[in-house]
Amino acid sequence: QSALTQPASVSGSPGQSITISCTGTSSDVGAYNYVSWYQHHPGKAPKLMIYDVSNRPSGVPDRFSGSKSGNTASLTISGLQAEDEADYYCSSYTSSGLMVFGGGTKLTVL
């Protein structure tokens, strides 16, 4: 039940693309296609941006995309916008029956 590993911070300029990695194990990310990504602005509830590795809920811009290879999942944001600045968390279903989250990545738009 260890947290998934994410970089503490990433940054990019408006219009650029960034990728946030999320590394787990063969008991979570590697075992299930139940990886999700959440955008979190402090003081507000997290917002689901990607589910089941690469699916976008309605209303989420197609600038957001997800992928997975082995035990590592990735979130890519293309055409970076100022409003994208937030904390991003990945999560995965695990063999323990629970979701496990990553430690969070602070995205700064320069």
Next chain:
Amino acid sequence: EVQLVESGGGLVQPGGSLRLSCAASGFTFSTYWMSWVRQAPGKGLECVANIREDGSEKYYVDSVKGRLTISRDNAKNSLYLQMNSLRAEDTAVYYCVRGRTRVVYWGQGTLVTVSS
């Protein structure tokens, strides 16, 4: 409109107890897994427990096993978290959420502070 409204948080001394409640509306509560997710100050998110639609299966993170108990009352569209033997490290905002593999709907959260 889906709504999840938590209540029951507050200040409690180490070793004390609290019971969190979550009132659900806007969807058929009895057909969804439900979970409690917490966020300690300055920390990330942690799913502490979840419960099957009919309450027949429950899962807990190791750090809360034997101290926190999740339950539900489908007749009242309500989710609960009984918290006993509380520790300082249980201090967090507790969110009631719908689902077990992904979370679309979150409550507004209720703050639990464990301190003497």
